[in-house]
Amino acid sequence: MARFFIAGTNFKGGMAIIRGRDAEHVRVLRLRPGEDLTICDAQGTDYKCRLVSAEPDRVEAEIIDVVPCPGEPSVAVTVLCGLPKGDKTDYLIQKCVEAGASEIVFFLSDRCVAKPETPEKKLERWQRIAEEAAKQSGRGIIPSVSWAGEFAEALNIANRKELKIFLYETGEREGLDAVLEANKTAESVALITGPEGGFAPFEADLARIVGLHVCSMGERILRCETAPVVATTAVMYATGNLS
């Protein structure tokens, strides 16, 4: 079923009025009066609607039902990644949103190859990728994409979550599965992963001192754009959001 986020929609007296880009989209999809569509408020609630009229710039639909969005996971996962090179960011955002992440944060770490002077300029495009992926995969929110700046700030953001995990590929670590099994009821989880070259040992030390779980995902070396997707999927599995 066609799915829209509420941007450009007004709810009035049991009706949803869609304008702008989304109204155009309804036309492109050739939806006809009597057909159903879902309008999501981007805060976890779906409005099931039936199309009444579709004009070029104004679409009206009757609200049939209001339900919690079934695609929205019960756990809020914040993915924090050392900024990778090139368009790996795009892939990472799209796949993490599909996998169920609620928030994606990029930061600079010691071994980042990409060191953009104005990463803020990319935020608009990154946010659009997140919105498209959220719409396509049936999410109930539009996960935010943001820029933390330095590694220390990423640690700070992670530290505000209930369960905080730093994924590291060497040295003494806990198993990711054991940590997740022991924290199945956590409502918010931070997952920190590194850039192409991984983390420097002092960064892992710092994460440990701050109180994060330094975890292993096994002996396979995952690319920097793959690790966050695998880690997010592990959280979804452990918290019953993959059934």
Next chain:
Amino acid sequence: MARFFIAGTNFKGGMAIIRGRDAEHVRVLRLRPGEDLTICDAQGTDYKCRLVSAEPDRVEAEIIDVVPCPGEPSVAVTVLCGLPKGDKTDYLIQKCVEAGASEIVFFLSDRCVAKPETPEKKLERWQRIAEEAAKQSGRGIIPSVSWAGEFAEALNIANRKELKIFLYETGEREGLDAVLEANKTAESVALITGPEGGFAPFEADLARIVGLHVCSMGERILRCETAPVVATTAVMYATGNLS
């Protein structure tokens, strides 16, 4: 540590002799005598070696230790995918190999958009992507990529595995997590996923009749190139290969 598969390597009296492309690769990496490298036999065993000499076309290394490859999962996952369009195949192969799949099989199903006349021609490139990903991620085998032809043959291949799972996004299904929890000791698992447009209902019916578990991964709609990666990760998590 630099890592090679055995192709082009001979083991003789405690020494490994590397020739051809891999010998060239040792030179490109500027490895020097005394440095360590790992040569994997592509059957799950790693030979830890120390470089003795590196000539343009012939590299000699002393075998220091022989160990089971730590990156090789304990479960053999066969990923069977309805052929997706364009370079989604490449992505799918690379990420499934990283995630731990042992075998990737493409097939034609009712809603495949891509209907190549000679998919066999692509196998060589696909296999090279699998080999690169296996080398990079520290796998102990080179997962094979193959072409099954029709959907019925994919079902046939799946049916020879201990646990057979058909991932489907609608109708009556078991939770993937429940099925995996009940089959943690399976040594071989088949995961069937669909092309861009998903499976036709008659294909799901057939899978059910043949005795496959028809499973859900939750209400998020995963892209055809994402679903196999998420499903493979779920199997790795459930079988203790993500710790």
